[in-house]
């Protein structure tokens with residue numbers, strides 16, 4: 034079997050288009066958050082692992098942070114433990130925390146490590162507790178009830194926010210040429226364990242590593258405007274406007290929040306990418322068109 038002239042031209046175009054990006058991003062850190070629906074689809078899981086291996090082979094430093102909300106939900110259901118979300122965060126009592134830690138640090142983390150290995154890469158899975166990578170503190174969630182003066186503080190249990198990232202363990206892993214795969218669980222000095230939203234962890238890691246890119250894979254085409262069209266090439270100012278006028282809401286709020294923080298703190302660009310598209314990571318990095326929504330300080334495409 035050989036290529037037809039048309040498909041040969043197309044393949045050559047794609048390969049040559051990738052060259053400047055390979056040159057530009059060699060040696061750079063790219064933080065990719067893998068989560069949501071993409072993780073439960075075996076085909077997408079495999080294409081994601083191949084993309085990460087290819088990035089590493091051409092000289093980039095991919096750092097994977099994963100979620101696992103659907104997998105946690107499944108096990109909680111099996112165990113007959115009810116789960117509730119407040120402002121996009123899973124209310125986490127100590128019994129739920131045990132399940133979260135078991136699923137994120139156990140099966141989900143190891144599945145990603147092994148699919149990277151199956152595709153020829155070398156990965157090491159860590160939770161935020163390893164090497165004191167993620168220091169956490171309780172997240173405070175407040176709710177303003179109409180007619181009430183003071184906002185009400187809601188107790189969401191062992192949900193954490195990142196207070197500090199200690200990059201030492203990441204440097205050790207990257208210096209040894211392995212791909213780090215990070216589960217979003219953190220701890221504090223007293224040894225308390227915290228369940229942290231994976232987007233928040235990815236954003237903080239990208240900041241601390243001064244990454245070239247933060248890529249948040251999700252289940253929509255990108256950040257959508259009020260008419261449902263994908264917004265590309267957004268500036269941090271434009272994103273602030275979209276939040277203020279309510280175009281961005283729900284689960285997209287924390288995602289956009291940490292993408293903005295990352296870009297304002299020196300990460301060159303943050304991307305909201307459709308994880309339902311096979312090889313979305315490669316398409317974003319290696320093509321002129323890119324994928325989804327790109328956020329930069331000045332909003333260039």
Ligand SMILES: Nc1ncnc2c1ncn2[C@@H]1O[C@H](COP(=O)(O)OP(=O)(O)O)[C@@H](O)[C@H]1O
Nearest residue numbers: 069251252253255256257280281282283284285
């Ligand atoms: N302006 C917007 N553009 C795109 N998605 C939005 C927007 N506002 C709210 N959303 C919602 O945010 C969701 C993505 O967040 P979330 O469900 O937390 O994703 P994930 O599970 O991948 O972390 C989308 O499925 C969509 O319902």
Ligand SMILES: CC(=O)N[C@@H](CCC(=O)OP(=O)(O)O)C(=O)O
Nearest residue numbers: 068069100101102122123230231
């Ligand atoms: C506090 C909180 O809500 N933590 C999340 C952690 C996993 C996660 O973020 O998973 P996705 O990215 O797949 O949604 C949870 O318990 O579901």
